Amino acid sequence: MIEQPDKSFTLEETLEWWRRKVDLLDAEMTDLLAKRASYALEINKLKQKAGLDIIQPDREKEVLAHVSKVKHAPLPTESLEKIYKAIIEEIRALQEKWIKQEQEKQAQQEQEEASSN
């Protein structure tokens, strides 16, 4: 059972109470999403080293299967999957951006080395 607001609250106070709960969760979720992106950056470095593709469809299926097994009522599985597909899509885009940045950095270094010789 989730925590409930005090029964003596007015309707407005109750609404505000629930909204503060949502704000707290949003802050926690943002922190977790940032952490997830940091882990993806580490994974990205390793995939680059190993010459693996950014997009790993089997792993994505595994992620979706994993989250759908976690208790998520009253959130329908379909909604959870949509949310996770959007998260994965953003992570893929970030990985592409990081690789591009890395390639640009390397090209610049090579150019600097060539001009100093």
Ligand SMILES: C=C(O[C@@H]1C=C(C(=O)O)C=C[C@H]1O)C(=O)O
């Ligand atoms: C993070 C990775 O890169 C991509 C993003 C994934 C994700 O956000 O969970 C999963 C698979 C990959 O398409 C990975 O390969 O694990």
